[in-house]
Amino acid sequence: DSGVTQTPKHLITATGQRVTLRCSPRSGDLSVYWYQQSLDQGLQFLIQYYNGEERAKGNILERFSAQQFPDLHSELNLSSLELGDSALYFCASSGSGELFFGEGSRLTVL
């Protein structure tokens, strides 16, 4: 158990819809990262927050947004969903150095 909690574990929705994925980091970790993993792309960095502020941005689509709240939990919002957004979405947290990953949220867009 990494100490990082993600909900929901599975999500099935239709194209055009909007979903929110939630992440609670390990106790004491200020940084939260979001990654997308699909079969053909591997683990792709989306965005990082540090203590409530956006710190680094990767290949995150404009339809996606994230935020980190004062209690340090984070949410990733995915809107106008397309079939190609189907993937595993991972949250990770770190204090310094290594990242610890949650079990992921599997999103299926039909």
Added chain:
Amino acid sequence: EDQVTQSPEALRLQEGESSSLNCSYTVSGLRGLFWYRQDPGKGPEFLFTLYSAGEEKEKERLKATLTKKESFLHITAPKPEDSATYLCAVQARWSYNQGGKLIFGQGTELSVKP
């Protein structure tokens, strides 16, 4: 651009047959190189961090080494329970806009048969 390439893509071993996985990287100033293990449908599990060329770390049947351009994950006398995808990632020297993100390779899928 920071980049990580892992080889082979897949590796099939017999139980007890030792081998190595390769991770080649280019990064604008290495802060750390990381190895993770990932089981199907699960999150990556942290194994090792290496910080400088010549460094080695061991854990059970796994040993990770680092040079200036690549890292190796040596698996000695593997068991079926070592079957998983092994991911290599680099972290660039910290800058405000880089944060602490890891750039991952595509992974090596290891299968160990009894």
